[in-house]
Amino acid sequence: MKNNNSYKVDSNGFYGPYGGAFIPEMLYPNIRELEEQYMEIIYSDAFQEEYRGLLKDFVGRPTPLYHAKRLSAHFHANIFLKREDLNHTGAHKINNTVGQIILARHLGKHRIIAETGAGQHGVATATVCALAGLECIVYMGALDVERQAPNVRKMQMLGAEVRPVQSGNKTLKDATNEAIRDWINNPVDTHYIIGSVVGPHPYPDMVTRFQSVISEEMKSQLQEKTGRDYPDYLLACVGGGSNAAGAYYHYMDDLRVKLVSVEAAGLGVESGQSAATTTLGRDGIIHGSRTLLMQDADGQITEPYSISAGLDYPGVGPIHAWLNRSGRAEVVNVTDQQALEAAFLLTRLEGIIPALETAHALAALEQLDLKEDHNVVINLSGRGDKDMDAYSAHLPGEKKKFTTD
């Protein structure tokens, strides 16, 4: 199946057979309003001027493309890190929330809702709501509220109201359902900021466009550093898939670039405890779009598991379902243990503590057939501060060698 020679969204909101807007009738007006206006608004001069200005002065872009020399020597290839960890709030998520908050104002909305799992998207949303002076309500599973107390406190300090969700497993999926319910009840004044390239069209495309600043910068940075504006390999971890979609965007139709999507295999792909969505998933519908979904024989969604909260989602953005099923992107699976080891390796070789999500992308280097002259870019989606408890609990035995010398 070819999609006009392009992996980008078609005019009906589909990527091959994936995507679309499978929503309750009550949501039609909201989604239609957004679909009719988003392109015109985000490519208007007024929007672009404000967006670019905030990316530069508030978020801290462009983020560096760092040539990791000791990591390169270790893997016998030229490895570059796209430093999304250096963004304000510590990850790529702010690229999207800055874009959506400006969009919300252009649409005349003054109330913002969002869902969050680990709290990273909630913090990024509460941050831009404070910036714009808009009301902010974040739905979060009650279990996650307990597990992610520091992010809950940040959101509250930023002025957001965190609403614990008591239904289902009390995690991300349930928080998303609750946010959708809120939106149905408040269609006129509310904008829903979705945190990844998931949800009904036009969200996957809109979020991809906001994150595409990553590959836009990468092109000129690679040109400057390597004399070529494209890498041989481009790696990113995939939860919903927003950092990967942004890193791939300007290279999707450039077949010289091998796209590698890294999924969380948890305790192992066959263990029953993983979030290896495209490997294990079958076609299904979740949160408004058709995509690959982890489900049992009856079509019930299987609970995902990963040590990394940001990758712990049973679906994947429809763009990634299509990139994988069309053969454009290769999927690599990485277990909790492999991700932890990669995080320690990067930290000791380069002095950068990555987020656990990002550590999955780093671990995939072990599984590629790299050559000395290959240029490899890894999208370093976020920093590891939030993961220090997990890292401390798993510090390798060689630790003693470093602390008692």
Ligand SMILES: *Cc1c(COP(=O)(O)O)cnc(C)c1O
């Ligand atoms: C949320 C998060 C992810 C996963 O989300 P995507 O939409 O797949 O990018 C990855 N890395 C970090 C650091 C995150 O915070």
